[in-house]
Amino acid sequence: MKKSYLVGFLALIAAIAIIVSASKDVSTYATFENAIQNQNRVKISGEIDKNGEVVYDPIKNPNSFTFLMKDSEGLSKKVIMKKPKPQDFELSETVVVTGQMDGETFIADEVLLKCPSKYKDEELKLRSEASLSS
Amino acid sequence: MIQDIQYIGEHLWPGRIGHFCIILCFVSSLLAVFSYFKASQTELDQKGNWTKLGRMGFLLHTLSLFSLIAVLFYIMVNHLYEYSYAQAHVSDDLSMKYILSAFWEGQEGSFILWMFWHCILGWYLIKKAGSWEAPVIMIIALAEAVLSSMLLGLHVHIGDFVYKIGSNPTTLLRDVFEAPIFEKADYVNVISGTGLNPLLQNYWMTIHPPTLFLGFASTIVPFAYAAGGLFTGRHREWLKPALKWALFSAGILGVGILMGSAWAYEALTFGGYWAWDPVENMSFVPWLILVAGVHTNLIANVTGRAVRSTYIYYALTFVLILYSTYLTRSGILGDTSAHSFTEMGLEPQLIFMVMFFAVLAMTIYIAKSNLIPVFDKEESIYSREFWMFVGALVLLFSGGIIAASTSLPVLNALATLYDPEFVGTVIKDPIPHFNKFQLWTSILVMVLAAKTIFLRYKAGEWSTGQKITFAKGQLFHAALAGGMTLLLSLWIDFFHWKYALLAFCAFYTILSNAAFLLRKSMKNAKMASAVFSHIGFGVMIIGILTSGLNESVVTTNPFVMKGLIKDKDLASSVKLIKQEPFFVNDYWITYESDTIVDQIRTFKIKFEKEDKERGNIDPFYVYPNVLFSNDFSKVAATNPDAKHFIDKDIFTSIASLPNEQMDIKLAKEAEDSLKYVKYELSVGDTLFTKEHYAIVEGYTFDPQHPDYLKHTNDIGLGVKIKFHDLEDDYSEVIEPAIGVRENLLYQYPSQINELELKVRLNEASFDNFFSTEDQLEYQSFSITQDESFTYQSEEYVLTGFEKDATSVNYIREENDISIQALLLRLSDKALLKPIYVIRDTKPFNIKDHEINSGVHARMTHINPVDEKFSFMMAIDDRSNDDLVIEVAEKSRTDVIILEAKMFPGINLFWVGASMMMLGFFLGLYNRRSKRSRSN
Secondary structure, eight states, X not given: OHHXXXXXXXXXXXXXXXXXXXXTTEEEOBOHHHHHHHOSOEEEXXXXXXXXXXXXXXXXXXXXXXXXXXETTSOEEEEEESSOOOTTXXXXXXXXXXXXXXXXXXXXXXXXXXXXXXXXXXXXXXXXXXXXXX | OGGGOOOSSOOOHHHHXXXXXXXXXXXXXXXXXXXXXXXXXXXXXXXXXXXXXXXXXXXXXXXXXXXXXXHHHHHHHTTXXXXXXXXXXXXXXXXXXXXXXXXXXSHHHHHHHHHXXXXXXXXXXXXXXXXXXXXXXXHHHHHHHHHHHTTOOEEEEETTEEEEEOOOTTOBHXXXXXXXXXXXXXXXXXXXXXXXXXXXXSHHHHHHHHHHHHHHHHTHHHHHHHHHHHHHTOTXXXXXXXXXXXXXXXXXXXXXXXXXXXXXXXXXXXXXXXXXXXXXXXXXXXXXXXXXXXXXXXXXXXXXXXXXXXXXXXXXXXXXXXXHHHHHHHSTTGGGOSSOOOOOSOHHHHHHHHHHHHHHHHHHHHHHGGGSOOOSSOOOTTBHHXXXXXXXXXXXXXXXXXXXXHTHHHHHHHHHHHOTTOOOEEESSHHHXXXXXXXXXXXXXXXXXXXXXXXXXXXXXXXXXXXXXXXXXXXXXXXXXXXXXXXXXXXXXXXXXXXXXXXXXXXXXXXXXXXXXXXXXXXXXXXXHHHHHHHHHHHHHHHHIIIIITOEESSSOTTSOBTTBOGGGSOOOEEEEXXXXXXXXXXXXXXXXXEEETTEEEEEEEEEXXXXXXXXXXXXXXXXXXXXXXXXXXXXXXXXXXXXXXXEEEEEEEEEOOHHHXXXXXXXXXXXXXXXXXXXXXXXXXXXXSSEEEEEEEEESSOOOTTOOOXXXXXXXXXXXXXEETTSSOEEEEOOEEEEETTEEXXXXXXXXXXXXXXXXXXXXXXXXXXXXXXXXXXXXXXXXXXXXXXXXXXXXXXXXXXXXXXXXXXXXXXXXXXXXXXXXXXXXXXXXXXXXXXXXEEEEEOEXXXXXXXXXXXXXXXXXXXXXXXXXXXXXXXXXXXXXXXEESOOOOEEEEEEEEEETHHHHHHHHHHHHHHHHHHHHHTGGGGGGGO
C-alpha cells in the first residue's frame, strides 16, 4: 500500500499549498476608509448615491464614466471607471467596484451591477398600472 | 376584501388541471419509487408484479408531467396573463418562435425540462436495462419525486412562519402578488405580459437549455446504476452499462457547456468563451468528476480494481449537479456572478434536495461497500490502471479546487450562522485565481494522458529492455513537442515559462496520442476514441493559450505605447465618427453606415490593414448591432459580431452610443434642447455664431441635399453656406434645403459633425422666393402664333404647340381636348408650356411655373375666329430675397463607441473541445454492440 500512501501524501501537500496560495486571493469587501489607508487594490460593495450625478459623455471620452458611490459605512466617494458605461447602470441599485483610491477618487477597472430582481420589477409595473387605471 | 370580488375574464380551468397534474406527478413518482423498491428485492418479485406496478406509476407520472407541459404551453400561447408564469415570460409581441425559450426561462419551466428528460431516459431504460430496470428506475423516480415537489406550491404554516414547498407554475397572478389592481374585477383586461428578456431572444436560448438539461438529467443514470450495484450487491455487473451512460452523459453535458460558452462568446458581450463565472464553474465541476468516473470505470471493467472510486465518482457527479442547482437558483451567489438570479423562496427545499441525495448515497455506500471485492496486491507502477487512477484523482482535485472557490459564498453564509459578526470574503480577481491552479492540473492531466496510453493494463515489473523502449519513445515525443513549442513561440507570446511548459505538455500529449493512434489503436476502436479525446484536450489547451493568453484589444488607445502604462489603464474602446477612418493597432476602422430593421440597429464597420505601398488592403466588414426594447424606448441589449478567420477572430461590439441614441426620452430632450438661432441673410453675407462664422455662397432651386430626391413637380430651395470655425482650421460647405411636395413642406437640415453644428432653412425663406396663387397679380396678353409680347421686360414668342399635352399637373382623360402652348423666352431660351383643356365642354387651364425666374404662365382662352391665344402672366414676388437660416450648435449624433478584440487561434479551442466531446460519443458508438449483454 506504499504507493497509495505516497499519492495521498502528495495530494495532501498539494492541498495545503493550494489553500495557502488561495487564501491570498480572497479578502473581505473593503470600505473607502480601508482603501484610503492601505492604497491597495480592493473590492468595495455599495450603493449608487443618487445625490451624485452619473456622468458619461462618450463623445468626450468613451472610456471614462463617473458616479458617486456610498459604501457600507455610509461614506460617499466619487468613482471613476475607465471603461464605457455598462448598460442598465441607472437601473441598478448596488454595485461592486474593484480598484484603488487615487486621492479623493476611487479609480475602478471593474464594476459589477446588481439589478433588482425581475419579480420586483413586475411588482412595480403592476403597481404603476394599478395607479394609472384607478 | 379582495376575496369577495367576482373576477371577470379569468380562465380558471387550466390552473386547476395544472395543479392536479402536479399533485399526480408527485404522488405517482412516489408510487413508482415504492413499487420499484419492492421489485429490486428480487425475491419479492417472482412474478414481476411489482415491476408492473412500478411501470404503471412511472407511466402515470410521465403522462401527468406531459399534461402539465401541455397546460403550461396553453397558458403561454394564449397569453393568459392571469397566470403569473405567462405574465412573467410572454408578451403579446413575443414571436412564437421564442415560446420554447420563454417556457424554460423561468425556474419552474427549467425544472419541468429537467424532469421531461428524466422521463425520456427512464422509458428508454425500462425498455433496455433488463434486470437493472428496478433499481435504476427507482432512483430516477426518486429524483422525479424530489423535483416534482419543487412545483407543488404548498404553503405550510408553522406558527407565524410560512414555509413554502415548491412553486406552482400554474398559479394565478393575484395569488402571487398583492396589488391594488386586483381590486378591479376585470383586471385581466388591463394587465400585460413582461415578455422574454431581449438578451435571451436568440436561437441559443432555444438549443442551449435543452442540451444542458439533458446533460444534467443524464448524470442520474450512472448514479442510478451505481446505487443499483450497491443495492443489489452486483458490484461488477453494473459497470459496463454504467460506462456507456457515463460516456453519453459526459458527451452531452460537455456539449451543453460548450454551447453555453459559444453563446457567451458570440451573442453576449462577456468578450470571451470562459470567465470562471460560478454558473459556468458549477456545470463544469460535475463534468470533471464524471470524466474521472469514466476513467476509473474503464479500469474497473478491465481489472476489477477501482470499483469503489467509480461508485464514489458517479454519486459525487450527481450530487454536484444538485449542488450546482442549489447554488445557481438560491441566490446565494449574490454579487459573485454576472448572471442574475431570481429567488423563489425555495432555498431550504433546494438544500434538502442536495442533502437528501448526498445522505442517501453515503448511507447506501457505507452499508454495502464492505462487500466490494478488494485486492491484496497493489497495482504496479508499470500498469496503465495505476496512472489512470492517478489521472482521475487529478481531475477530482481540479474539480474540488474549482468547487471550493466557487462555494465561498456558502462558506460565508455558514460562518455567519455561527458568528453573526462574521464578514464574508470574496475572491478579488477570480480569473487569475482559477487559472493559476488549473494550469497545473492541466499539465498533470496532459503528461499522464501522454505516457499512460502506452502502458498496459495489469502489467507487472518491466524488464530493462521494456524500460528503455518506453523511455526512448517518450523522449522522442517530448523532443518533437519541444520543437513545436518553439515554433508556436514564433506566433504567440508565452509571457512566462509556465505557459511555455503548458504548451509543451499539450504538444506532448497530442503527439503521444497521435503516435499511439497510428501505431497501435487503428484496430482497437475503443482505444481510438480515448486517444481522440486526449488529442482534442491538447488542441484545446493550445487554443486557450493562443486565444486567451494572447487575446488583445484592437481598439486600444493608439497614442499610448503598451508597456509604458499598466495594462488595465489602456483604453478598451474608441470613438468612431461616421465615415471617418480611425487608426488603431494595425487597422484603419471606418464606421460606414447603419440600418434599422425591426428593433435592431446594425452598424456596418470596415476594417482595413495599412500598407505603405499599396494603400489600405484586405478590407473586411463586421456588423455589430444594438437591440432596442420592444417599445423602442431604449437600447435593451448589444449584440457583438465577430469576423472569423482561420487563424483568428476579430470580435467587435458596440460599447456605447451617444446618450440620446440609447434612450428615446434622451433623444427627444436632445432635439428639444437644441437651440436654433435665426439669421436673415442675403447671398454674400457673413454670419457669426458663438464659435463659428459662415458665408452664404448662393441658393439654388435644384438642391443637392442627400435626403432630397427631386420629383418633377417639387419646388425645392437649397442654400449653400460655407462654415468655418473661428480659428479657420476647418471649413465645410453645406446645403440645407426645404422642399414642397403636394402642398407639404419638408425640411432637409444639414449637419457638420466636425463643428458640432446643425443648420436648417426656415420656411420664411421659401415665402421670400415663391408667392402663393392668391398673391400673384396676373397680366393678360393675346397673340397669334409666331407673335410675341413683352412681360417684365422679357420678350416671349409663341413658337408653336404640342399636340400631346404633357405636364406633371395634367393627366389626360378620354374625350379631353387639350392644347399645350410653347412660349419661348428669347433672353435665355426658357420654354413655358401652359395647357388649355376642354373637358366635358368646360374649359380649364393648367399653368406652367418657371422656377428660376419665378414666372407663372397660363393659357386662358383660344379665339377660333381670329386665331388669337390669350395668356396670363404673373411673377413671384422676390423683392426680399433674404434667406432665413437657423443654426444650432453642440449637436453630434453620428458617433459610436466600438470595442474590438482579437482572439488568435480561437478555432483551435473550438476544434479541440469538439474533438474531446466527439471522443465520448465515439467511445459510446464503439460499445454499442454489447448493449444486449448489459444484463
